[in-house]
Amino acid sequence: MRETKYWTWHMAAGVVIFFLLGLHMLIMHLGGTTHLFAPFGGEAVSKVNSVFRDGRLFFTVTYILLLGVALYHGLYGLRTILFELTLKPIVEKLVTFVFVVLGLGLFGLGTWAAIVVHAIAKTGARG
Amino acid sequence: MAELERHDNRLGIWGWLGGGRWGVERYAYILHRLTGLGILLYFLMHIVVTSLRARGIYLWVEGGFFHRPIFKLGEFLVFAAFAYHALNGVRLVLVELGFAVGRPIDPVYPYKTSLNVQRPLLIAMMILAAIFLAAGGYEFLGLAK
Ligand code: HEM
Numbered sequence: 001m002r003e004t005k006y007w008t009w010h011m012a013a014g015v016v017i018f019f020l021l022g023l024h025m026l027i028m029h030l031g032g033t034t035h036l037f038a039p040f041g042g043e044a045v046s047k048v049n050s051v052f053r054d055g056r057l058f059f060t061v062t063y064i065l066l067l068g069v070a071l072y073h074g075l076y077g078l079r080t081i082l083f084e085l086t087l088k089p090i091v092e093k094l095v096t097f098v099f100v101v102l103g104l105g106l107f108g109l110g111t112w113a114a115i116v117v118h119a120i121a122k123t124g125a126r127g
Numbered sequence: 128m129a130e131l132e133r134h135d136n137r138l139g140i141w142g143w144l145g146g147g148r149w150g151v152e153r154y155a156y157i158l159h160r161l162t163g164l165g166i167l168l169y170f171l172m173h174i175v176v177t178s179l180r181a182r183g184i185y186l187w188v189e190g191g192f193f194h195r196p197i198f199k200l201g202e203f204l205v206f207a208a209f210a211y212h213a214l215n216g217v218r219l220v221l222v223e224l225g226f227a228v229g230r231p232i233d234p235v236y237p238y239k240t241s242l243n244v245q246r247p248l249l250i251a252m253m254i255l256a257a258i259f260l261a262a263g264g265y266e267f268l269g270l271a272k
Contacts, residue, residue, distance in 0.1 A: 011223060014216045021209065029206045029263050032271030047188050067174065074167035081160065086133060106174045113178035
């Protein structure tokens with residue numbers, strides 16, 4: 001029952017990622033065509049364009065959301081693949097533990113960075 | 128709560144990759160798995176690399192370590208993997224929710240399978256993925272400026 005619930009979340013996460021990562025791709029990989037959220041021209045990933053996005057609350061919030069949802073979706077997906085190898089229950093527990101720690105650690109790092117760069121971009125814009 | 132019943136995966140790793148006599152969906156599934164793993168590997172590194180900007184380190188801008196053509200190619204491959212995984216993933220979610228597989232019918236010979244019913248959806252999604260990929264390729268080749 002619990003595993004079914006985790007899997008349902010995995011599917012739901014896929015739908016959320018579809019929209020958020022879809023937007024990310026439109027900005028980063030199709031920027032030459034879409035020119036979305038890159039007001040300074042040139043490369044979408046240039047430092048000025050990057051700082052511009054970091055300064056907008058919309059990006060700070062959606063980066064953190066995408067970070068969490070994609071970490072869950074990806075690590076759960078890898079866990080599913082590994083579990084198909086019919087692991088011993090203790091190994092399954094260990095894999096789950098390692099993935100939870102890894103996921104939370106990277107989520108913490110990314111969230112910290114998104115907030116710090118938001119603050120830097122804001123003060124930069126004011127000062 | 129009852130323990131899950133465990134079955135031995137006799138084929139091991141080859142059980143993942145072999146399509147056997149299954150239809151094109153089986154290969155779509157293998158590719159979904161490979162692209163999912165590829166994107167995940169990139170994503171884990173991407174989190175660390177982009178977090179460095181909190182310390183003022185921008186490795187991907189012009190002159191930066193990741194601005195080299197080989198990494199640009201790698202990023203395009205990630206984009207391609209995304210185009211496939213995202214659109215095939217939407218198909219999987221729809222099918223899982225019962226869309227595009229037709230109504231349940233009695234198992235009367237000659238048997239019909241819902242796989243064939245959803246195939247137009249697979250084809251439509253692959254066409255969309257191809258269009259997306261072409262747009263990304265156009266950009267990757269520097270044609271959109
Ligand atoms: C773009 C939106 C995405 C959608 C709509 C999506 C959809 C899906 C779906 C429906 C599955 C489950 C297949 C199944 O259990 O039958 C799946 C599996 C998976 N996804 Fe995604 N996904 C997306 C993005 C991502 C991203 C960004 C990553 C990496 C961080 C990722 C990594 C994986 C992995 C590793 C699997 C497991 C593959 C397997 O069990 O064969 N996906 N995805």
